[in-house]
Amino acid sequence: MHILFLTDNFPPEGNAPATRTFEHTREWIKKGHKVTVITCAPNFPEGKVFDGYKNKWLTKERIEGIDVWRVKTYITANEGFLKRTLDFVSFMLSSFMFGLFSNKVDVVVGTSPQFFTVISAWALAKLKRVPFVFELRDIWPASITAVGALKKSKIISVLEKIEMFLYRQADSIISVTHSFKKELIERGVDGNKIDVVLNGVDLSKYQPAEQKIPEFAKQFGLEGKFIAGYIGTHGLAHALDKIVDAAGLLEDDDDIRIVFAGGGADRSRIEQLVRERGSKNIVMIPRQPKEKMPELWSLCDVSLVSLKNTPLFRTVIPSKIFESMAMGIPMIIAVPNGEATKIISDTNSGLVVPPEDPESLAKAIRSLKDSRTYQILSKSSQEAASDYDRKRLAINMLENIEEVVEK
Numbered sequence: 001m002h003i004l005f006l007t008d009n010f011p012p013e014g015n016a017p018a019t020r021t022f023e024h025t026r027e028w029i030k031k032g033h034k035v036t037v038i039t040c041a042p043n044f045p046e047g048k049v050f051d052g053y054k055n056k057w058l059t060k061e062r063i064e065g066i067d068v069w070r071v072k073t074y075i076t077a078n079e080g081f082l083k084r085t086l087d088f089v090s091f092m093l094s095s096f097m098f099g100l101f102s103n104k105v106d107v108v109v110g111t112s113p114q115f116f117t118v119i120s121a122w123a124l125a126k127l128k129r130v131p132f133v134f135e136l137r138d139i140w141p142a143s144i145t146a147v148g149a150l151k152k153s154k155i156i157s158v159l160e161k162i163e164m165f166l167y168r169q170a171d172s173i174i175s176v177t178h179s180f181k182k183e184l185i186e187r188g189v190d191g192n193k194i195d196v197v198l199n200g201v202d203l204s205k206y207q208p209a210e211q212k213i214p215e216f217a218k219q220f221g222l223e224g225k226f227i228a229g230y231i232g233t234h235g236l237a238h239a240l241d242k243i244v245d246a247a248g249l250l251e252d253d254d255d256i257r258i259v260f261a262g263g264g265a266d267r268s269r270i271e272q273l274v275r276e277r278g279s280k281n282i283v284m285i286p287r288q289p290k291e292k293m294p295e296l297w298s299l300c301d302v303s304l305v306s307l308k309n310t311p312l313f314r315t316v317i318p319s320k321i322f323e324s325m326a327m328g329i330p331m332i333i334a335v336p337n338g339e340a341t342k343i344i345s346d347t348n349s350g351l352v353v354p355p356e357d358p359e360s361l362a363k364a365i366r367s368l369k370d371s372r373t374y375q376i377l378s379k380s381s382q383e384a385a386s387d388y389d390r391k392r393l394a395i396n397m398l399e400n401i402e403e404v405v406e407k
Helices: 016-030 081-099 116-128 142-146 154-169 178-186 214-219 240-248 267-277 290-297 311-315 320-326 339-347 358-369 373-388 390-406
Strands: 002-006 034-040 058-063 066-071 107-111 132-136 172-175 194-196 226-231 256-261 282-285 302-306 331-334 350-352
Touching (some): 002 016, 002 116, 016 066, 034 081, 066 081, 081 116, 107 116, 107 390, 116 132, 116 154, 132 154, 172 178, 178 194, 178 311, 214 290, 226 290, 240 256, 240 267, 240 358, 256 358, 267 282, 290 320, 302 358, 320 331, 320 339, 320 373, 331 339, 331 358, 339 350, 350 358, 350 373, 358 373
Parallel strands (some): 002 034, 002 107, 034 066, 107 132, 132 172, 172 194, 226 256, 226 302, 256 282, 302 331, 331 350
Antiparallel strands (some): 058 066
């Protein structure tokens, strides 16, 4: 079977969509299938093309057996609605144009969160007369209004109509949460064509570290400190200013450090906030290459997971919780009660606190630093990781695709 997969994020980018697509398609190759991924020059989240790459009309490479076609797009940082929309639309057009030259395709998969990529996948599937699979990573455009990037308007209404059209056109929808599936059914989408394949983690790369990697600990002055780390994309949805507020409540304990590591649309604002407050217990670590992530995670005694207190985010499962589990790191999760908080509570892998509540967050960090509960949560976190093994989840998605193709 030849799978054509469209995604605007792919390694060496290290965000969740890039990692999921790579780790899934790599397993499909091992099962004897051919996979062609159409993506763009790696640039997320700063909007700067990575070293060794160019934003050319078409470049081809092979990564662990995956044929990767990189097409030219309008590149911008992960911020600003209009510029990002131009980025999305340019990839939609270029991926469609070059996708026409992919031969003997059996199925086309398009992944969100934004669905301009999915429009291209749908159009290619129609022209090639093969099934169209919609991988649903986010409820978009609802997430735009949820983070305040755009108010409800005629533009949003048009996008919602396109969204529903794509749901109905898909031969199969693969959702990354059960909550998304439930919402789509409530909106009239046929539940029989929706399957759930959660996010997960590559357990061959992420596992508990015997010690904090000295390179990072020494470089950033973290030796001997209890570290609560926010690792990952610094986006508008993550309420990171509330973590800064919590850090201010912990300044009396010099043994505690709050670490921000990554990049994204909200990174510069958080850096400015830290400078203005003169925060002594906050350490800002730049975005690191994907291969360095396990070492970066090893710094953390506690993982911080944060989202805005918005109803939509009850349906979201931040993918960083699975990496934290694999590393055996307890979590403090400050998100609206929903699917993600249920996972943490059911697995006893961390503490749940109210979203956007600095006092509760600071109290939870103190409690784990000084409590015997820490070791219990750490062990439970590590044990829970086996349920989210990326290899097994990749095969689950492959079986769904095979079923669609065989119909």
